């Protein structure tokens with residue numbers, strides 16, 4: 308069976324390759340940076356479904372979630388997603404490849420893939436339950452992939468997909484923003500200087516919103532350069548006070564978390580449909596701690612009670628989540644090619660420097676994204 312499965316799977320694809328192994332950075336257990344291991348013998352991806360594509364990775368983006376996943380964050384939830392019937396032994400996710408952004412070239416397509424051809428330049432955000440992009444090749448569903456912006460290099464393109472699809476999911480799907488309804492909106496982005504913040508500022512600014520951000524004092528000019536209209540320095544003291552003195556907001560995107568939600572919802576315009584969307588949620592911690600079923604129930608109870616409490620005060624409370632989407636990336640590509648959004652690459656590392664790239668992300672204080680050049 309072990310031999311015949313890959314052979315069957317190969318029949319679904321339009322062409323076959325003889326390779327069975329590839330270079331990759333993997334982890335074999337959860338832990339700190341020393342669990343990262345380079346191998347030339349990682350399993351080469353196999354097309355199992357006709358809508359899948361194999362992408363040759365040119366550049367991979369790193370995010371705080373990669374550092375967290377290296378340490379075991381989300382292990383219970385992601386294992387359930389990888390193995391819903393719980394057939395496999397615990398630890399079957401190893402060797403695990405991290406890296407959530409990819410920019411590269413389509414190398415092989417499943418038979419049902421119509422929108423892409425071998426050789427197309429593409430970008431994608433890789434769901435955390437799939438093998439990541441710190442490898443020479445990665446397997447994706449075609450609906451997670453999009454043609455990359457023509458005006459960007461692979462390094463620049465790899466800085467965008469994960470933070471962009473997260474911001475899109477939070478602001479568009481959860482927050483209800485669209486390019487044609489932002490013109491008179493006041494938007495507050497708490498934590499503007501990191502990966503998600505630098506993308507979100509540019510996106511809502513391009514859609515005509517008035518954008519206020521919080522960040523460290525040394526990031527103020529950087530964020531004004533990305534389009535922020537008003538910047539509040541959180542290192543000068545509690546931001547609640549200067550923010551309360553401003554006109555109220557239509558939407559708040561919270562990239563910071565902590566005690567923020569205890570004061571931030573008071574900054575929204577009540578009884579106007581205004582929303583607070585936080586990306587910092589206890590969802591994964593709950594499922595890791597309590598198991599998937601109890602953790603999900605705990606999360607549902609928490610978010611429902613908070614949403615109800617705030618609804619009675621006339622504002623909406625929501626949790627936002629990353630959602631992979633080739634369609635969202637298509638729209639984002641058009642904005643990038645129209646020069647409305649630019650990539651913010653803070654630092655680039657070579658493939659041999661992946662542990663140093665993790666160290667950089669782990670130190671925090673990001674000013675945009677960390678990218679690894681793979682080939």
Ligand code: NDP
Pocket residue numbers: 370371372470473497498499500501502503504521522523541562563564585586587588627628629671672673674675
């Ligand atoms: P980054 O690490 O790239 O950026 C975080 C930024 O916040 C840094 O620039 C940091 O700079 C700044 N910062 C830290 N503390 C504060 C503060 N009190 N006020 C304002 N700014 C602050 O993270 P990402 O942008 O990738 O992600 C942002 C958050 O969203 C993370 O918590 C992440 O876990 C979460 N997230 C959640 C997802 C989901 O599916 N729910 C998906 C993706 C991200 P400095 O310290 O120098 O001020």
